[in-house]
Amino acid sequence: SDWLYSDIVQEHFMNPKNVLDVPEDEFSPDGRGLVGNVQCGDQMLVVIKVENDMIIDCRWKTYGCASAIASTSMLSEAVKGMHIKDAYKITPDQIVERLGGLPEHKIHCSVLGDKALRAAIEDYLKRTGREGEIEKQAAKVVCNCLNITEQDIESMVRD
Numbered sequence: 001s002d003w004l005y006s007d008i009v010q011e012h013f014m015n016p017k018n019v020l021d022v023p024e025d026e027f028s029p030d031g032r033g034l035v036g037n038v039q040c041g042d043q044m045l046v047v048i049k050v051e052n053d054m055i056i057d058c059r060w061k062t063y064g065c066a067s068a069i070a071s072t073s074m075l076s077e078a079v080k081g082m083h084i085k086d087a088y089k090i091t092p093d094q095i096v097e098r099l100g101g102l103p104e105h106k107i108h109c110s111v112l113g114d115k116a117l118r119a120a121i122e123d124y125l126k127r128t129g130r131e132g133e134i135e136k137q138a139a140k141v142v143c144n145c146l147n148i149t150e151q152d153i154e155s156m157v158r159d
């Protein structure tokens, strides 16, 4: 079809999964990540509940766009029941693939949930005195055709 967005993206946008619909205190997260997207200025909050290093719940809230909503909805489904170390390794392009693609200029939006999730996992480790246990990832390639990494996007904005 001529739609810019795949059916899966539309479905996740219309019926987003795991939105944080209670006050954060009530959810009482074991880890919390709040990040901004330097390219568009949007924000994302991801909170997780963890048991024996397994993510048992993952909720999120964003001021981001439809692509950010769909990506994070998909991501939040994918990481439930996953070990924190495996969840940390998920890349935005894996999520984009599961969504059946995103328009090129929207790829950066898929980075938002991913970044917030990693921040939440890092926060969980910090709270449990295990900071640095997961090796920080090198900058990820977020756009394969242009070979753009998160770091590039950040430095573009800074320059």
Ligand code: FES
Residues within 6 Å of the ligand: 037, 040, 041, 042, 064, 065, 066, 067, 068, 108, 109, 112
């Ligand atoms: Fe900001 Fe998509 S335009 S997250």
